[in-house]
Amino acid sequence: MAKPRKGxxxxxxxxxxxxxxxxxxLVPxxxxxxxxxxxxxxxxxxxxPTFGDPATWWASIKQLTIDNYLWIANDSLYFNSYVTSVRIALISTVLTFLIGYPLAYGMAQAPQRWKPFLLMLVILPFWTSFLIRVYAWIGILKPEGLLNQFLISLGLIDQPLIITNTETAIFIGIVYSYLPFMVLPIFANxxxxxxxxxxxxxxxxSTPLKSFWTITFPLSFRGVLAGCFLVFIPAVGEFVIPDLLGGSGTLMIGKTLWMEFFNNRDWPVSSAxxxxxxxxxxxxxxxxxxVQDREAAR
Amino acid sequence: MRQGWTAFNIVSVIIGFSFLYLPIVLLVIYSFNASQLVTVWAGFSTRWYVQLFNNQGLLDAAWVTLRVGVLSATVATLLGTFAAVALTRYTRFRGRVLFTGMVYAPLVMPEVITGLSLLLLFVAIDFDRGFWTVTLAHITFSMCFVAVIVQSKLLSFDRSLEEAAMDLGATPAKTFLSITLPVIWPAVAAGWLLAFTLSLDDLVVASFTTGPAATTLPMKIYSAVRLGVTPEINAVCTILIAIVTVGVLSATLVNKRREVRRARESQVAFG
Structure with missing residues (x-):
């Protein structure tokens, strides 16, 4: 321990x-x-009130109300936004896990000299702009986009699939954007x-499959848990993905807040x-x- | 499940990485498309790149973004490193719990709330919105990411060296500059790079906190994307991807060479 110098x-x-x-x-x-x-x-x-003049603070305090919260509670738009956000975030988290786990598992089994390179490949997209990665999907998913062209040229479909401006597009966007967050902790474990x-x-x-379920998966469970939280928490408040890929039909709460603020200019309700x-x-x-503290204590 | 590099493992890795990289690769390819229609290939062309350099609005936005990025990353690295030192070296000071909370909370705060709260602050104190407010906002959230990166390096640091320097009479500031900083330098550099890319990428917080005078590149891209996909946006995105990729890769390589050299030096030193 360093000397307790208070320099x-x-x-x-x-x-x-x-x-x-x-x-x-804190102040904001x-x-x-x-x-x-x-x-x-x-x-x-x-x-x-604005609390500008200290002399009128008491009068200002008396002006505070819970009306905004009542307003939100009574309007199904907000309630639906919260429920939709949590539901979409939950489903996306499960989907990210289903894609991320095999990837992390395969990486962990790769030859030792390849691992730094594979790890780099997972981390690199994480540095690239979120907006750009979401934008890249619009060109692929839109009705005259690359995916539909590809499927039509294969003769699998006659009519283009409508994917943009649906929840499916939001799922794809979230899974894609947050996949590294899921893969890294699972791989580490x-x-x-x-x-x-x-x-x-x-x-x-023991059969290999039985060994997997009784040994490997339980031992990687902390990584799975960390990955799921790292995807779920930011996905709930996501704005860019639902706005660009989800269209006007799907309201997630980040987007509702944005609209309330920029379009309706109702700052108090946005704050609530x-x-x-x-x-x-x-x-x-x-x-x-x-979970993280327990991990650190180990 | 079998151990080792089996077909199943190879396939899941290939599928995973195709999913991660295919959209970016397609975006880059179509930025060289001669056609105005983004999704119809009409031969190789660099016309969209040429057009970019004639788009004054876009160049202005890029310049604002670059200035905000360099300035905010530099200040955030300084503050974040200080915060990491405070968290790891000073276990007791008044309000430490609050301090720890304030360092970690911005990491999980939804962007819309960070943006909203900072805007409300700037309005409340009647601060003109523009370049400076965006910079202040970016410093605030990126310093916390820097703090976490530097903190993990400081935790793995052999403190007996610092103690030896202090015992020999070095002041805490001198100890930090001549002993600690050279060792944690890679983490500080990684922190700067992360802070810079966070600033470069940010759309939401900048949209809330900026004024009419300062439009950042992500804001320009966003408003263009809302109107539709164009090859010009593909070209901007390709340039940004190239910058970030080159930056991250060269940082990793430099770091790797440093490690190899250190390992060799310590081998020489200890026989």
Missing amino acids: LFRSITIGLPYVWLACLF FLIVLKLSFSQIATAMPPYT LDRMDKRLLEAAADLG VAIILLLILVVPIVIFQR
Whole structure:
């Protein structure tokens, strides 16, 4: 342990990021919280009360209401958006797992000298722009797009499949964008597994499939769990994918919030939508944190 | 399931990687398409690239994006490294729990909420929106990613070296600069690169926090995409993909060579 010197270096390393995050993360969050209890007004900024003058703070506090939350609770648009978001995120997570697990498993079995290269191949798309990767799918999936041209030229279909502006397109977009998040933790767990366990099981007469279900899969389960949370949590609040691939028919909450803010210009309701979204996400985030802490403690 | 590089494993790896790479490859191929229709191949051409360099709006947006990216990544790397040092080296200070929470929370915060909350702050303090607000916003979320990367390097760091330097009378700042920083340097560089690409990619937070004067490249691409797929967007995307790929690959190679050299040096040193 370093000597408990309370020098300038210590003050700077703690103080600078602390003040920065307090001003640009904590305070903005508190403003959202406060705004979610405010009322819309035709002014700039378009809400009331503004807490401008300390002398009228008490009067301002009395203006705060829970009307925005009541409004959201009574309008099925918002309720449906939340339910749709969670449902789409759940299904996408399962689909990502179904594609990601065999990929991670195959990578873990690859010859040792190939592994850094394969790992690089998984990480590289993660660095490329999200927007670009979603855009790439539009050219493939749209009615006159490459997939339909290909299928028609093969004679498999006569009429182009309608995929863009449906939930299917959102699933494809989410699975594609978040696949590396699923593959990396599963691969890490599979790769450090002790292969002798499987040899021992085989010597004792276990079939390969049985060994997989009783040894390999349980040992990689922490990776699966981490991967699922890493896909599910951001997918719930996703905006770009439902907006570009889902069309106007599918409302996910990230898009609802965006529209409420930019199109309806109702800042207080947008804030309340954001607060409820966070409340929904708190449960998976806390569970994920617990899983990670236990992982770190091992 | 059988062990080793079996047909099943090879097929699942091939399918997985085709899924990951095919869309990007197609996008790049069709950026060289002579036809105005993106999905009909009409021969090789670089006309869309030429056209890009005559599109002043796009070039302006690229310039804004580059400036925001370099500035925000640099400040975020500084702040994120400090935060990582604070988290790993100073186990006791007032408000540490809050500090830890504030470093990790932005990582899982939905982008729409980050954007909304920062915009509300800028409006509340009546700060003119544009280049600076986007930069401040990008610093705020990317410094947390830098902190996590540098933190993991600091945790695996042999602290006896730092302690030895301190015992010999080096100040904490000198110890950090001459002992710690050279060792964690690859993580700091990776943090900068990640912060830069996060800034380069960001659409949602920038859309909330910018003003009419500063439009970023992702915002330009987004509004063009909403109107339809064009070969010109394919060309912009191809250039961006090329920049990021070259950057990441060369960073990885440099890192690898460094490791090899270190391994050889330590072999020489310890016989």
